[in-house]
Structure formats: structure tokens, C-alpha cells
Amino acid sequence: xxxxxxxxxxxxxxxCRSLKKSLWYGMQDLGNEMIGKRHGGNGELRTDxxxxxxxxxxxxxxxxxxxxxxxxxxxKSTLLKMLNGLIKPDTGRITMHGRVGAxxxxxxxxxxxxxxxxxxxxxxxVLGFTKEEIDRKIDAIIxxxxxxxxxxxxxxxxxxxxxxxxxxxxxxxxxxxxxxxxEVLAVGDVGFRAKCFNAIYNxxxxxxxxxxxxxxPQISRICSDILVINHGECAFQGKEIxxxxxHYYTHFAAEKEWIGGSGxxxxxxxxxxxxDEVKRxxxxxxxxxxxxxxxxxxxxxxxxxxxxxxxxxxxxxxNVAQCSSFMNxxxxxxxxxxxxxxxxxxxxxxxxxRYSIGITITDENRGEVLVKHQNIKSxxxxxxxxxxxxxxxxxxxxxx
Amino acid sequence: xxxxxLKKTIYTPDSSLASPGRMLREMFTDLVAARELAWRLAxxxxxxxxxxxxxxxxxxxxLPLANTFAWIFLNSSGVVKIAxxxxxxxxxxxTGTMLWAIFMDALNAPLQQANAAKGMLSKLNxxxxxxxxxxxxxxxxxxxxxxxxxxxxxxxxxxxxxSHLLLFPFGVVSLIxxxxxxxxxxxxxxxxxxxxxxxxxxxxxxLMYVTPIVFPMPKEGLASILFSFNPLTPIILTTRDWLTGxxxxxxxxxxxxxxxxxxxxxxxxxxxxxxMPILIERMSA
Numbered sequence: 001x002x003x004x005x006x007x008x009x010x011x012x013x014x015x016c017r018s019l020k021k022s023l024w025y026g027m028q029d030l031g032n033e034m035i036g037k038r039h040g041g042n043g044e045l046r047t048d049x050x051x052x053x054x055x056x057x058x059x060x061x062x063x064x065x066x067x068x069x070x071x072x073x074x075x076k077s078t079l080l081k082m083l084n085g086l087i088k089p090d091t092g093r094i095t096m097h098g099r100v101g102a103x104x105x106x107x108x109x110x111x112x113x114x115x116x117x118x119x120x121x122x123x124x125x126v127l128g129f130t131k132e133e134i135d136r137k138i139d140a141i142i143x144x145x146x147x148x149x150x151x152x153x154x155x156x157x158x159x160x161x162x163x164x165x166x167x168x169x170x171x172x173x174x175x176x177x178x179x180x181x182x183e184v185l186a187v188g189d190v191g192f193r194a195k196c197f198n199a200i201y202n203x204x205x206x207x208x209x210x211x212x213x214x215x216x217p218q219i220s221r222i223c224s225d226i227l228v229i230n231h232g233e234c235a236f237q238g239k240e241i242x243x244x245x246x247h248y249y250t251h252f253a254a255e256k257e258w259i260g261g262s263g264x265x266x267x268x269x270x271x272x273x274x275x276d277e278v279k280r281x282x283x284x285x286x287x288x289x290x291x292x293x294x295x296x297x298x299x300x301x302x303x304x305x306x307x308x309x310x311x312x313x314x315x316x317x318x319n320v321a322q323c324s325s326f327m328n329x330x331x332x333x334x335x336x337x338x339x340x341x342x343x344x345x346x347x348x349x350x351x352x353x354r355y356s357i358g359i360t361i362t363d364e365n366r367g368e369v370l371v372k373h374q375n376i377k378s379x380x381x382x383x384x385x386x387x388x389x390x391x392x393x394x395x396x397x398x399x400x
Numbered sequence: 401x402x403x404x405x406l407k408k409t410i411y412t413p414d415s416s417l418a419s420p421g422r423m424l425r426e427m428f429t430d431l432v433a434a435r436e437l438a439w440r441l442a443x444x445x446x447x448x449x450x451x452x453x454x455x456x457x458x459x460x461x462x463l464p465l466a467n468t469f470a471w472i473f474l475n476s477s478g479v480v481k482i483a484x485x486x487x488x489x490x491x492x493x494x495t496g497t498m499l500w501a502i503f504m505d506a507l508n509a510p511l512q513q514a515n516a517a518k519g520m521l522s523k524l525n526x527x528x529x530x531x532x533x534x535x536x537x538x539x540x541x542x543x544x545x546x547x548x549x550x551x552x553x554x555x556x557x558x559x560x561x562x563s564h565l566l567l568f569p570f571g572v573v574s575l576i577x578x579x580x581x582x583x584x585x586x587x588x589x590x591x592x593x594x595x596x597x598x599x600x601x602x603x604x605x606x607l608m609y610v611t612p613i614v615f616p617m618p619k620e621g622l623a624s625i626l627f628s629f630n631p632l633t634p635i636i637l638t639t640r641d642w643l644t645g646x647x648x649x650x651x652x653x654x655x656x657x658x659x660x661x662x663x664x665x666x667x668x669x670x671x672x673x674x675x676m677p678i679l680i681e682r683m684s685a
Binding site: 005015022023025026027029030032033034035036037038039040081082084085086087088089090091092093094095096097098099100102104105108109111112113114118121122125126127128130131177 | 406407408409410411412413414415417418436437440441444445447448451452517519520521522523524525526588589592593671674675677678679680681682
């Protein structure tokens with residue numbers, strides 16, 4: 001038999017949009033609770049209420065990691081709060097085995113007047129450590145935080161990054177059976193963030209983990225299961241991480257377009273072409289298919305040497321690829337008339353996910369930005385599998 | 401098979417009152433688990449409070465002291481005519497305001513602690529009892545400073561406490577007991593609606609004037625009924641009598657009020673536990 005540590009059966013939670021009503025419902029709930037009635041009534045919504053989490057179920061064993069994704073306000077934190085026992089579900093049932101640890105709030109209970117060392121004891125107690133445990137671990141905590149120099153100074157003199165370091169260092173000492181993590185917690189500068197993730201991986205090995213993630217590569221790297229929440233409902237659930245991430249992106253309305261520049265150039269329209277059949281206006285590119293961008297633009301005839309630059313940005317707003325006509329040695333013959341330009345980007349080896357395209361036209365002679373479009377178009381790269389690096393190279397492998 | 405040594409936690413929409421046995425067990429295990437955290441929080445608050453204040457622990461009694469002087473002045477200058485007291489009036493009013501201050505500390509502590517910990521409450525699961533117990537620790541700490549001062553002042557004014565002094569700690573405990581019960585009673589609603597926190601000082605001001613703090617027990621009229629009916633009267637009078645070497649005259653009512661306070665504390669403790677998840681939901685929604 002397996003070691004199921006978390007069992008969630010059809011849990012739901014109602015929230016209220018109006019503050020006054022919310023407080024009043026709180027009083028009613030309190031009254032019902034005190035006469036022994038169950039929370040949430042018979043599952044009906046009162047005025048101004050909505051389902052923040054609706055009928056979510058899953059099971060998790062030790063060593064498994066459930067990635068929880070969804071846009072802001074989808075119900076991830078609410079679900080986490082129910083799992084942590086902070087709020088009661090309105091329907092359903094949660095069963096947990098063992099110590100539950102939450103990496104949700106760092107530095108809880110810190111008092112700014114007290115020194116870092118004193119606050120380690122306070123924060124440790126809030127997380128459920130005994131004094132002896134903290135005595136034993138304090139060197140490891142101070143060591144991890146890398147702020148030994150300031151450990152006896154009051155915390156109010158710390159920078160926000162230092163406070164979070166100290167908070168994380170304490171939390172990293174937990175030894176939970178069930179671990180709830182909000183990813184935003186991996187904080188600080190690059191070096192410390194890597195350290196945080198290593199600490200999280202160490203905790204993960206020994207626990208059943210529920211991981212609220214915001215970066216998709218992270219999800220595909222560490223999660224064994226995925227749950228996509230949209231408006232409180234479970235939109236996708238399963239072990240196929242890439243499918244889940246796909247699902248997640250379909251819920252995301254593309255960012256609005258942003259246009260800037262001096263206005264001496266105009267981009268009238270842009271179309272994408274991909275696949276073998278010549279079909280215009282696509283939004284999905286199969287991994288390793290070619291991608292052609294058709295640009296319909298007009299550039300002021302004064303500009304003798306225009307440079308068109310295309311930038312591909314991933315969902316985490318990282319610039320992952322660029323193609324510049326100037327760098328490619330292409331010179332355009334600008335007459336000042338409206339013209340069609342097509343750009344073949346070749347085989348697309350980007351990691352599956354959503355990307356947006358930005359186009360900038362500059363005057364190479366004067367360095368002037370004529371027009372700049374961000375998010376002019378977006379497209380989805382699709383594949384059977386998903387990696388966690390931005391470029392997925394098609395290598396040729398050989399056994400020698 | 402699941403490892404049986406692992407603690408099993410279940411969350412459902414059912415009210416914990418539906419299974420009272422389990423609820424009682426959980427209440428006491430949580431209380432035990434809360435001790436260390438409560439101590440840690442109390443030490444934190446006391447250290448921080450006094451480290452940042454130039455006057456330090458003086459603040460524990462500056463307010464009642466100022467109050468005492470105000471009333472001594474009002475009485476001696478004849479602005480207010482106060483009936484004679486068995487004790488010299490300065491002793492009467494000083495002991496009264498000091499004991500009242502201990503009661504007020506205890507009364508305010510639960511709501512104050514819960515409000516100050518709102519951020520923690522809505523993010524982390526720790527035994528909620530820790531907040532209440534931490535409040536009691538802090539009240540006890542502040543009370544001990546006041547009591548040291550009280551003894552000093554009494555000796556200075558030539559009042560010799562008798563053998564009844566041995567019972568005085570019971571008086572202090574019952575002040576804190578009654579204060580904590582009432583304070584915990586208003587905490588759930590007080591966390592939801594700020595009205596409670598605002599109305600409380602007003603109400604307590606009134607209550608102080610119908611308790612023998614600065615005025616002696618009136619002999620007749622509506623005031624006399626109010627004074628003798630007020631459950632705080634026997635607590636204050638008995639504690640003051642034990643402190644100043646008089647034999648207490650309201651011992652029966654004192655015992656009744658204490659028993660009632662213990663019962664009330666148990667009930668409001670249950671309410672506090674039931675209310676917490678509901679309050680957190682409304683605070684963070």
C-alpha cells in the first residue's frame with residue numbers, strides 16, 4: 001500500500017465581494033458554528049457570494065509534488081489556506097498525515113526592535129520549533145542566512161532582502177511530512193535564490209509537496225502532478241505537466257499591445273505563417289516547424305537605412321530571441337511607400353509555451369526609434385513534451 | 401499502509417461542537433503546545449516594549465499613578481466631595497486604581513494580542529491559544545511591577561498588611577481571570593468589527609465609577625444597588641482588603657464571581673476556537 005499523505009475530496013470555498021456583507025455573513029457563520037451547524041450551509045450562495053474554490057479533489061503521496069497554477073485570484077492561496085487549516089472548507093473533506101509545514105510567510109512574528117538572533121527564536125517558535133531545537137539549529141540558520149555580521153543588530157536596520165534571508169533560513173529548518181510552498185518565497189539575489197531552491201528540493205524529497213508556482217519552467221522541472229485552477233474550478237489535473245501548462249496559457253488573455261517611437265514608421269499589420277500549408281493568421285507553431293512573419297509597414301522616406309528588429313518574449317517577460325535585419329546584413333530599399341516584408345525565422349526550437357512578438361524599426365544612421373510595438377502578436381509553441389530551458393535544441397545523437 | 405505514528409489531521413465543514421470529546425482533547429493539547437510559543441511572544445513583546453522606551457518599566461504604573469494624584473487633588477481641594485473611607489483616602493484610591501489597572505490590562509490583552517497578530521494568523525497555523533496565554537504572561541509581568549510599587553507605597557504610608565497578605569495573590573489571579581474571560585468574550589466580534597475596540601474604553605470608564613475604585617461604596621440609592629450588584633465590586637474590595645490587612649466583607653460574592661468567571665472562560669475559549677477560522681476568512685477575503 002502506498003503512503004498517501006494528503007487526501008482532498010471535493011472541497012469548495014465561498015467568498016463575498018462586499019465587505020459589509022462579508023462581515024455580517026461572518027457573524028452568521030459564527031452563530032451557526034456555535035449551535036453546531038455545519039459551515040457553509042447546504043452549498044447555496046448568499047447575495048454577493050461566489051465560489052473562490054469549487055469542488056477540487058486530489059491525492060498526494062510522499063515524494064510527490066503537486067504544482068498548483070492559475071492566474072492571480074484563481075483560488076490558489078485560498079486552497080492553500082484550507083490545506084493549512086487556517087480557514088474551513090464550505091464543502092468536502094481534507095485529510096492530512098504528519099507534520100504540515102508551510103513556506104508561505106517568511107519571518108512571521110519578527111519584531112523590528114529585537115536583534116536577528118532573538119527573532120530567530122520568535123519565528124522558530126511560531127513555526128513550531130522548541131527552544132532546544134532552535135538552540136541546536138541556530139548556527140545552521142545563521143550560516144544559511146549569510147548575515148552573521150548583523151545577527152545581533154536590531155532587525156529594523158536590515159534591508160528587506162536581509163529580513164527575507166533570515167526568515168527563509170529559519171523556515172528551511174522545518175522537517176515536514178506535508179509541505180505547502182508559495183514559490184514567490186525563493187527570494188533575494190541570484191545566489192541566494194539558487195540556495196533557496198536547493199533547500200526547497202531537499203525538503204521536497206521527504207515530503208508530499210503542494211507547490212504554488214508562477215514560473216512554468218520551475219513546474220516542469222520539479223512537479224510530478226499538476227493542477228490548473230481557473231476561477232476556482234479545476235481546469236486541468238493530471239500527470240502530464242506540459243498539457244497542464246498548455247491549458248494554463250489558454251486562460252491567459254494576451255497582454256495588450258504597446259506602441260511607441262517617433263512615429264516616422266507605421267506597422268499596419270502583422271501575420272504569422274507556419275506549417276507546411278501556407279495559411280495565414282496562425283497562432284500555434286508546432287515545435288521545429290518554421291515560422292514566417294509578414295510585416296506590412298510604411299517608413300518615412302527620409303530614412304535611408306532602416307533596421308527592423310524582431311524580439312520574441314516568453315511568458316515570464318524574458319527576451320528569449322532576437323532577429324535584426326541590420327545584424328543579418330539586410331539593407332532595405334526604402335521608398336516611403338507601404339511595403340510588405342516577410343521574415344523567415346526558420347525552425348522554431350523554443351521551449352513550448354506562450355510567446356509574444358515585439359517589433360522595433362530604427363533609423364540606423366541616426367539611432368532614432370521610429371516605431372516600437374510590444375506584444376504586437378502572440379503565439380503558442382506546442383510539443384509533446386516541455387522542457388525548462390528557453391531553447392530546446394534539436395541535437396543529433398550518436399552512439400559511438 | 402500509512403504510518404500510524406503520523407498525526408492525522410482532518411478538516412471538514414462540520415462544526416467542532418458536533419464532536420465535543422475530540423474538541424476538548426484538541427483544546428488541551430493545543431494549550432500545552434502553546435506554552436512555549438506564548439512565552440516566546442511575551443518575552444518578545446516585553447523586551448521590545450521596554451527597549452524602545454526611555455522610561456522603560458515606569459510605563460507600567462505611570463497611568464494609575466497619575467490617576468491617583470488627580471483624585472487625591474480633587475478630593476483634598478474639595479472639587480469633588482467623596483465620602484469617608486475606612487482607609488486613608490490616598491491609600492484607598494491608590495490601591496483601587498492600581499488593582500483596576502491590572503484588571504484593565506487583562507481585559508484588553510486578548511483583543512490586542514489577536515489584532516496585533518492578524519498577519520500571522522492569516523498565514524500560519526499555530527496554536528491560537530498562544531496569543532491569549534502570552535497576553536496573560538504580559539499582564540502578570542506588568543502586574544508584578546505594580547505590586548512591588550504598591551507594597552513600597554503602603555509601607556511608606558504606614559499601612560501594615562497582616563497575615564491576610566498571603567491571600568492577596570488569589571485576589572490578583574481573580575482580577576486577571578475575570579479580565580481575561582471578559583476580554584476573550586469580546587475578542588471574536590472585536591476582531592470583525594472595530595466598533596468594539598472603540599466602545600470599550602467608554603464602557604470601562606463608566607464601569608470604573610460604579611466600582612469602588614475612587615469612590616467608596618455608597619450607602620443608599622440607585623448607586624448603592626449598582627455598586628453592590630457589580631461583579632467587579634467584590635473582586636476589587638476583597639483584593640484590596642487582603643492587601644491592606646482588613647478582613648474582607650464580600651467573600652461569598654467573591655467566590656461566586658470567580659466560579660462564574662472560570663465557567664465563562666471555558667465557554668469563551670470554545671467560542672474563540674470556533675471563531676478563529678471564520679474570522680481569518682473574513683480578514684483576508
